[in-house]
Structures are given as C-alpha cells and as structure tokens.
Amino acid sequence: MLKIIDKIQKEHVFENLDVTDKESLFQALSAKISAASSQDATAISDALHKREDEYTTNIGNGVAVPHGRIKGYGRTDIFVAFLNAAINYDSDSDEHTPVKIIFAILSDEDDPKDYLLNLSQLFFLVNQKDILDKIMHSTTYVQLEEALKNVKAMDEKYEVEKQIKFLIELERADIQIRAYELYSATHSKQKSDAVLDEYKKYKETLSAKIDMNVLETYTRIKNSKGDALSKITDCKCSACNVAIPKMTVNEVRRQNQIILCFHCGKILFATD
Ligand SMILES: [Zn+2]
CATH class of the missing domain: 3.40.930.10 (Mannitol-specific EII; Chain A)
Incomplete structure (x- = not known):
C-alpha cells in the first residue's frame, strides 16, 4: 500500500x-x-x-x-x-x-x-x-x-486495469521528462538533475508495480516502435487505424488480460 x-x-x-x-x-x-x-x-x-x-x-x-x-x-x-x-x-x-x-x-x-x-x-x-x-x-x-x-x-481490485494504468503512467512520465529536457534546453541556467531525478524515481515507483511479464512486453514494443500503447477509438486502433473486431474491443474493455493489436502489435486500451 x-x-x-x-x-x-x-x-x-x-x-x-x-x-x-x-x-x-x-x-x-x-x-x-x-x-x-x-x-x-x-x-x-x-x-x-x-x-x-x-x-x-x-x-x-x-x-x-x-x-x-x-x-x-x-x-x-x-x-x-x-x-x-x-x-x-x-x-x-x-x-x-x-x-x-x-x-x-x-x-x-x-x-x-x-x-x-x-x-x-x-x-x-x-x-x-x-x-x-x-x-x-x-x-x-x-x-x-x-x-x-x-x-x-x-x-486490491482490478489487476489488469491497474497494469494498463501503470503503463499509461509510464508513457506520461516519459513525456514529462522530454518536456523538462526541452524546457532546460531553452532555460539552460536552470537545468537541474534534481528535477530529472524526481521523474526517474517516479518511473521506478511505477515499474515496481507492474507485473514483470507485462513490463517486458511493454519494453519490447516500446523499444521497437517508440510508443507501446494504443487507445481504441470508434472501434479502431488509434496507432494504425485498423478496425478492431467487436469481440476484441469487448475483451479489452473487460480488462481480464493484456491484448495487442493484431495489426501493429501495440498494447490496446479503452477509456470508456
Ligand atoms: Zn494497431
């Protein structure tokens, strides 16, 4: 806890x-x-x-x-x-x-x-x-x-749902790190390792909460494709725009397991 x-x-x-x-x-x-x-x-x-x-x-x-x-x-x-x-x-x-x-x-x-x-x-x-x-x-x-x-x-509840949330947070943390690095490129006097340490520590906290197999899948996809997650919007994978079968969409919504897009291989999630 x-x-x-x-x-x-x-x-x-x-x-x-x-x-x-x-x-x-x-x-x-x-x-x-x-x-x-x-x-x-x-x-x-x-x-x-x-x-x-x-x-x-x-x-x-x-x-x-x-x-x-x-x-x-x-x-x-x-x-x-x-x-x-x-x-x-x-x-x-x-x-x-x-x-x-x-x-x-x-x-x-x-x-x-x-x-x-x-x-x-x-x-x-x-x-x-x-x-x-x-x-x-x-x-x-x-x-x-x-x-x-x-x-x-x-x-205590919603194991897979939590895993997906942690993954989304991991990507957010990376975006925050990039934003800070961009900021310090134009405000070079203010560049501080302490701020980067904060974000890195945050990523560690998140990673520790993610199942090892899920994290491994995530890292593998991220390393080869840049982003590892893709949101389902209007029954389509927002990363590759391919239509996702209704049955798969329902599976993703049910959040019993991690499901990859059959076309681009990214981890699918739904927010509705
Ligand atoms: Zn896709």
Missing part, C-alpha cells in the same frame, strides 16, 4: 485557503506550515521557492506539489491545502492548468531519497483518474480521508 496515505495528518491539512496567485499561496502556505511544524516561515518559503525556480511543480489536473528541503528538518512531512478558488499557477511554463489543490512536501536536506520516494508516490496518486476525481471533490480533511480510504479498497 502507498505509504503516503497514512502520512497525511489532520493538522497538516489546510482548508479554505484564500489566495489569488502563486506568490500569495506560497506566503499563506509557509505561514500555515510554520504554525503546524514550528519551523521558521521564511526558511520554508525559501526552500519552496528554491525548488520552484528550477521548474514548475504544477503537475496538471489542478494539482501542484511544491516541495523543499530544509537543513536539519529530520523527517518528511506532507501538507495539503484546499484553495477556495483555482489560481493561475504558472506564466512561464508549458503547464498552464489552474491549480486547486496543493500537496506540499518538506523534508531534510540530507535525505533526498525519502523525499523523492514521497514525491513519486504523490505523482502516482494524483495521476490515477478515479483517485484524483475523489480527491478533487474534497474540500476538507474528512472528505480527503474518505477519498483515500476508497483508494485503499480499490487498490
């Missing part, structure tokens, strides 16, 4: 935050975290800004994951903030989605491993659509706790 779920404490969840932009958010957030953790608010704000200046922590879908490392912090904490209204989080980035919920991580400067692990678990959590839907409808700690309880129950 995801360790992170048990890490979110009531006093680390801030409801009804009234902020208008990233700067006022960071100020309000630092003050709240300071009160909850007895850390200096300026040190918190500086740590969050330091990481944010390297690359945005807006991860899309209305979620931002600002994080920072503080010398002598001695642990890793997660803080959640529900904003009263979505804010424009970025002006200079390729991720323009307004942000409504904040998952902030603070950890010890000398323990990057713990921090990356927590971060990649967060990435994973908010990139699962059904989980995210429940989280996005929460505005209080009680609702969030309920949403996360459902996640625990869900975690």
